[in-house]
Amino acid sequence: MTAAQAVRAALLDFNGTLSDDEPLLCELFSSIFSEYLGVVLDADEYYRSLAGLSDAEIVETILEMHDRGGDTELASFLQQEKTRRYCREVLKRPRIRPGAVHLVREVARLVPVGVVTGAVHAEVDAAIEAAGLALDVRVVVAGDDVVRGKPDPEGYEIALAALRALAPREVFATLDACEVVVFEDSIAGARAANAAGMPCVGVVGTADPALLASEATRIVNRLDEEVAEWLIPMLATGPGRNIDLGEGGSHG
Numbered sequence: 500m501t502a503a504q505a506v507r508a509a510l511l512d513f514n515g516t517l518s519d520d521e522p523l524l525c526e527l528f529s530s531i532f533s534e535y536l537g538v539v540l541d542a543d544e545y546y547r548s549l550a551g552l553s554d555a556e557i558v559e560t561i562l563e564m565h566d567r568g569g570d571t572e573l574a575s576f577l578q579q580e581k582t583r584r585y586c587r588e589v590l591k592r593p594r595i596r597p598g599a600v601h602l603v604r605e606v607a608r609l610v611p612v613g614v615v616t617g618a619v620h621a622e623v624d625a626a627i628e629a630a631g632l633a634l635d636v637r638v639v640v641a642g643d644d645v646v647r648g649k650p651d652p653e654g655y656e657i658a659l660a661a662l663r664a665l666a667p668r669e670v671f672a673t674l675d676a677c678e679v680v681v682f683e684d685s686i687a688g689a690r691a692a693n694a695a696g697m698p699c700v701g702v703v704g705t706a707d708p709a710l711l712a713s714e715a716t717r718i719v720n721r722l723d724e725e726v727a728e729w730l731i732p733m734l735a736t737g738p739g740r741n742i743d744l745g746e747g748g749s750h751g
Contacts, residue, residue, distance in 0.1 A: 505678050505735040506610070506679075506680050506730070506733045506734050506735060507671075507678040507679070507734070508610050508611045508612070508613070508662050508671075508674060508678065508679045509606050509610060509611075509612050509613070509679070509680050509681075509682070509730075510612075510614070510655065510658055510679055510680070510682075510697070511614050511682045512615060512616055512682060512684060512688045513614050513615075513618050513626070514550075514618055514684075515550065515551075515685065515702070515704055515705040516682050516683060516688075516702050517603070517614060517682075518589075518594045518626050519599075519704075519721075520589070520594040520626075521546075521550060521684075521704065521705050523588060523594065524550075524585075525540075525542050525546070527581050527584050527588075528540060528545065528549070528581065529541075529542075530584075531580055531584070535573075535577060536561070536562075536565060538561060540561070546705060546706075549561075550685055550705045550706070551617070551684075551686060551687035552648060552649070552687060553617030553642035553645075553648035553649070554578050554581060554582070554617060554618060554619060554642055555574070555578060555617075555642060555648070556617070558574050558577050558581075559574060562574060578619070582619055582622055585618075586621060586622060586625040589622070589625055589626045589629055590625060590629055593626065593629040593630050594626060595626060595627075595630035595632070598724050599721075599722040599723065600630050600631065601723070601724050601727060602722045602723065602724070602726055602727040603632055603635050603636065603722075604632070604635055605727045605731055606727065607637075609731070609734040610734045610735070611638065611662055611671070612637060612638075613636060613637060613639065613640070613662065614627075614639045614640070615640045615655055615657075615681075615691075616639075616640070616641055616642065616654075617641075617642040617648045617654075618641060618642055619641050619642050619643045620639065620641040620643055620644075623639055624639070627639075637665060638658055638662055640655075640657045640658045640661065644657060645657065648687075649685070649687040649690070650686075650687040650688070650691045650694065651691060651694070652691050652695035654691065655679075655681070655691055655692055655695035655697055656695055658679075659676055659697075676695055676696035676697050677696055678735075679698075680697070680698055680699075680700060681697045681698065682700050682702055682719075682722065683699050683701060683702065683715070684702040684703070684705040684706060684711075685711075686706050686711060686714060689711060689714035693714065698716050699714065699715045699716060700716065700717045700719060701714065701717070701718045701719070702719055702721065702722065703719070703720050703721070
């Protein structure tokens with residue numbers, strides 16, 4: 500973010516950003532592909548090639564790599580099995596950390612907060628409910644809402660339309676993409692935000708930090724109370740308030 504501008508909404512990626520669950524996703528996909536396909540998926544391959552893609556794209560990629568592409572019934576079964584296991588795990592142990600819960604609640608007091616993710620609604624809803632954030636997250640665009648996953652900007656474009664439709668309409672109907680700050684942990688996600696015209700803050704953890712920094716305007720280590728302290732003074736509930744968001748560097 501190289502110029503002063505208003506921040507009138509915040510959109511968060513889910514897996515690996517709001518929810519500290521990329522290791523869980525890797526474990527679930529690895530076990531499912533091993534059990535049902537006899538395919539070994541190691542962590543390096545997952546983080547290098549699959550992290551940041553939608554569930555459907557991950558399953559389709561693996562099936563195509565192993566000459567099972569086009570088997571829609573198998574693809575649907577694998578996705579449903581992954582969702583079933585994910586919901587079971589997050590209900591046993593919520594993956595949204597207390598610092599991230601604090602951030603969402605504090606930001607949501609001033610501007611709308613939403614989630615844009617390649618995960619399906621059932622998983623996002625279960626995790627948000629388990630963390631007690633159901634009333635704070637006003638917009639969710641999930642993998643089952645889009646045709647094209649990240650790095651395509653479709654999810655963020657749908658989210659912008661949903662934000663503009665929020666009440667009071669006289670405030671949010673004028674919301675511009677450049678006034679929506681995005682938090683993303685993957686290269687695909689950061690590129691999607693950029694393509695949608697939204698400034699992106701990179702969250703360290705999934706992608707190579709140097710590569711993520713090349714796609715983001717700022718880097719933070721995690722979503723927590725320190726990020727909330729940095730972000731809260733920059734929020735504006737209406738148009739016309741210009742605030743310098745800073746550029747580069749790290750925080751948190």
